[in-house]
Amino acid sequence: MSLDKRARALGQWLVLGSLVGLVCGVASAIFLFLLEEATRWRTRHEVLVYFLPLAGLVLGALYGRWGASIRGGNNLVIDTVHEGGERLPARMAPMALLGTVLTHLFGGSAGREGTAVQMGASLADAVAHRLQVSPTTRRELLAAGIAGGFGSVFGTPIAGTVFGLEVVSVGRLNYEALVPALVAALVGDFVTRSLGIHHTAYPAVSPLALSPGVMGKWLVFGAAVAAVAVVFVEGVHFLKKRMEKAVPSLALRMALGGALLVVLWKAVGTSDYLGLGLPLIERAFVDPTLPPETFALKLLFTLLTLGTGLLGGEVTPLFVVGAALGNLLARPLGLPLELAAGVGLAALFGAAANTPLALSLMAVELLGAGVLPHVLIVTVTAYLLTGQRGIYPAQRIARLKH
Amino acid sequence: MSLDKRARALGQWLVLGSLVGLVCGVASAIFLFLLEEATRWRTRHEVLVYFLPLAGLVLGALYGRWGASIRGGNNLVIDTVHEGGERLPARMAPMALLGTVLTHLFGGSAGREGTAVQMGASLADAVAHRLQVSPTTRRELLAAGIAGGFGSVFGTPIAGTVFGLEVVSVGRLNYEALVPALVAALVGDFVTRSLGIHHTAYPAVSPLALSPGVMGKWLVFGAAVAAVAVVFVEGVHFLKKRMEKAVPSLALRMALGGALLVVLWKAVGTSDYLGLGLPLIERAFVDPTLPPETFALKLLFTLLTLGTGLLGGEVTPLFVVGAALGNLLARPLGLPLELAAGVGLAALFGAAANTPLALSLMAVELLGAGVLPHVLIVTVTAYLLTGQRGIYPAQRIARLKH
Incomplete structure (x- = not known):
């Protein structure tokens, strides 16, 4: 050329x-x-x-x-x-x-x-x-x-x-x-x-030296992220398929989804899990008293929303779920709260969407270079463990993961 | 699975x-x-x-x-x-x-x-x-x-x-x-x-907001990096081929290479260009009075070393050449000195080796997240403009670059 x-x-x-x-x-x-x-x-x-x-x-x-x-x-x-x-x-x-x-x-x-x-x-x-x-x-x-x-x-x-x-x-x-x-x-x-749009600003995470001990912790963390990713991916696919069979009318299905969300909203007694959930992310980075069920509840709200055909993407709710999961795992694993929340935030969607590099780079853009190499370890571990599934079934499998 | x-x-x-x-x-x-x-x-x-x-x-x-x-x-x-x-x-x-x-x-x-x-x-x-x-x-x-x-x-x-x-x-x-x-x-x-090895510490570069003007500057910068990469890649290949013909004995060829380097060393009157050249990198980040010919001289020393069969890799000398080139371009292009040196450092080898992602990530690991997105713009521009050539002819061309 x-x-x-x-x-x-x-x-x-x-x-x-x-x-x-x-x-x-x-x-x-x-x-x-x-x-x-x-x-x-x-x-x-x-x-x-x-x-x-x-x-x-x-x-x-x-x-x-x-x-x-x-x-x-x-x-x-x-x-x-x-x-x-x-x-x-x-x-x-x-x-x-x-x-x-x-x-x-x-x-x-x-x-x-x-x-x-x-x-x-x-x-x-x-x-x-x-x-x-x-x-x-x-x-x-x-x-x-x-x-x-x-x-x-x-x-x-x-x-x-x-x-x-x-x-x-x-x-x-x-x-x-x-x-x-x-x-x-x-x-x-x-x-x-x-055009005047301001994006969410996340705190820059401090670097943490990598040792075999820390690597081992991230492997456990990555397995947990993979488990949640599998629950989400399979949950959405399962719910969609079952709901389509049970309620063939899209309008009724989405109405039912809305009704279930209202019931769940009243049952949990807080509006924290509605919408994107950005305030929960902020809390996950700094608040060690964040309720342990936060990640599961946000996962459930999102499954019901997307599984019944309501509209939107997955990134930000999975950011909430991942950050809350990181918050939960930080203490038992002895990891810095902020870093664990930041790594969880990026890794869950990276594993669920089979995009480990993009989400590791996103973590760097949002949270600074301190998040490397931790985020890549967790994202790659979770990416490997989730197998060939993902939120986009149309993805072509170029290579088996193992 | x-x-x-x-x-x-x-x-x-x-x-x-x-x-x-x-x-x-x-x-x-x-x-x-x-x-x-x-x-x-x-x-x-x-x-x-x-x-x-x-x-x-x-x-x-x-x-x-x-x-x-x-x-x-x-x-x-x-x-x-x-x-x-x-x-x-x-x-x-x-x-x-x-x-x-x-x-x-x-x-x-x-x-x-x-x-x-x-x-x-x-x-x-x-x-x-x-x-x-x-x-x-x-x-x-x-x-x-x-x-x-x-x-x-x-x-x-x-x-x-x-x-x-x-x-x-x-x-x-x-x-x-x-x-x-x-x-x-x-x-x-x-x-x-x-095992007690300490790596060179580079200064973390400050972030710079991206505007169309800055993007235009990086395009010019990328074209310059591509030109230097082409000179290096073609120069090494050309020198190797010509020297092999002219001096078939490897021992004599390497001796001749050594002799030429000694002559060049005495001619320039400084030892700065010998070896890896790490002190030059440090200067390129902070010293606006770095002589403009620095990048060309380091390029010449490296061409003679590798083109005559002497042994070693390319990264660190190309880091010196790239950082010095960035130092040189910073003032006319109105770019921060440190950022221009840092971007040049990573981009030149990235273009010469056809590894734009690896070198952009290396820049993040060495210089912090502030080097993004600038380093990727320059590395990708230079990668595109160098065409299908590279320092490793064994690389398989999976995709044409354009």
Whole structure:
């Protein structure tokens, strides 16, 4: 490849990647703004939570009527990266956004990366379609859309870049889309921040010297993370399948999900487990008196939310579950509270999504370099122990894990 | 894969990876100890440098007599990972060690990762041979040996892990050997440190907010890094080929290399460019009056050392060249001196070796999280612009870069 060709390749990716990053960044900013408003409204007017079943009914009806082509969500995106095929529906972006914001407005426990990835990928596909690019370029722009969406919604462009490459397959990272993914994630993040969005600030964790003893502790920690990841992954898949059989109507299913969440909410007597759960993460880093059942309850709320078809991603609730699990394990294992919470936060989603590198880098971006190498040990251990399962069944198995 | 099988896979890798890490760590500690002694001796008795031609003659005679089977160096290791084939010669470890230490004792400008990788891989292959493991397991242990050698010699286990996976192919990262590589790198690093080795401490760089202006500066920076990487890679290959034709005797070639270095040393009138050059790195981070030709001179010394067959790796001299280049570019580009030096340090070897992720992680391990995302932008830009060339011709091209 001549220098001229390489320079042109760089130029092309700068333009196309920036374009994708721009639309991803704007979409993420709108999404995050609406999500914050919805969360603020719900915390001020908790009576809204009683309407979660009704919201589920309406959302289910909407999705039943217009959403058939996009129900695959992130799996549809991953399939399209691998197989090409039809253009991702333009409605994917607005419907994922609306569904997630409404789910949060009424107190569902869901995350943001699913929405961000679906918005980013469908917008990138619109760009690819509009510019009539080749199938290869389209595939790379889709990866850029995933990277741009993920990077901008969390304010972590490097994690977004690697996530865009890592999420499509298990056990292999292809560098084909490295440049467009990096450009889209950086531009997307810049655009989102420029539109006035502030991301959650986490405390920088202090480094801890690695000894065989500490490594042994992290192995135990990693096994616990793997167990919780398996419960979550299998739980969501099981619940989805059983609920689809038991309640074939999506609208009724989502309404039932909402009703179950209201019952659970009243039963536990706190609103801590509704929505993203960011305040719980903050507590997990500093509060040794965090109730030990915190991780299990957040897991249950999230399983019920996503397993019954309510909308949103997995990252932030799994951050809460992982951080709370780390908080719980810190004392018996004799690990610093903050570090254990930070490692748990990143490792659980990394294991559940089979993206150990992206989430280790995310931990570095959020918590500083002190989290290395601990987070990679735990994430890789949990990644190995969860086997070939994951929250995205569409992922191709490039390599067996053992 | 059942839980039992996965747990057994983890157990197997913990044992085998630790074993590889142990031998790598001990080898690195011996190597680093001798290297430090050699450097101390040379700086105290600079008259030793006049004997570099003689050292080249002796080393060349030794390698001509017993070294034919290991002259491939890192390329032989990479080929063996891909193709299997004969066991890496046991003599690889002691000969690479001796050759590198003597090269440094008499003032050659070379690095450490080549030696560490060859020691690690050949020791890992000895373990594989002794335990009569399967060809697949052998391949994974070789990757663990590379990771253990690299991670322990630089005190950067995460970079070592990713380097072990990334270096064998261009454009793809396979996770097959992820667990053994991580275990070997962590254990290797721990063993080396436990044996009393202290690694160079670099200053933590302060974070810098990313804006389109800063991104544009890093693109220019990346193009400069790519240009220097191309000069280095092509220069070494060209010099090696021409010298082999002009002076077929290895002993005479290495003696000639030594003589040229002595002439160059006297011509520049300073000993700064001999050996690893660690003091120059320190200066590059803080001294705005570092002479602009520093990077070019270190490049020239290193080209002459490695191009004439003298022994050692590339990392540390390229760290010097990259850091000095960053120092030079900091002022015209209006970038913080320390950050520019740090980014240049990691990016040049990352581009020359086609290992952008490993070197970005190395930057994080050495310089803190503030170096992200800048280092990845520069490393990826330079990686793209260098095309399919690299210091290790044995690397398989998994994906074209554009």
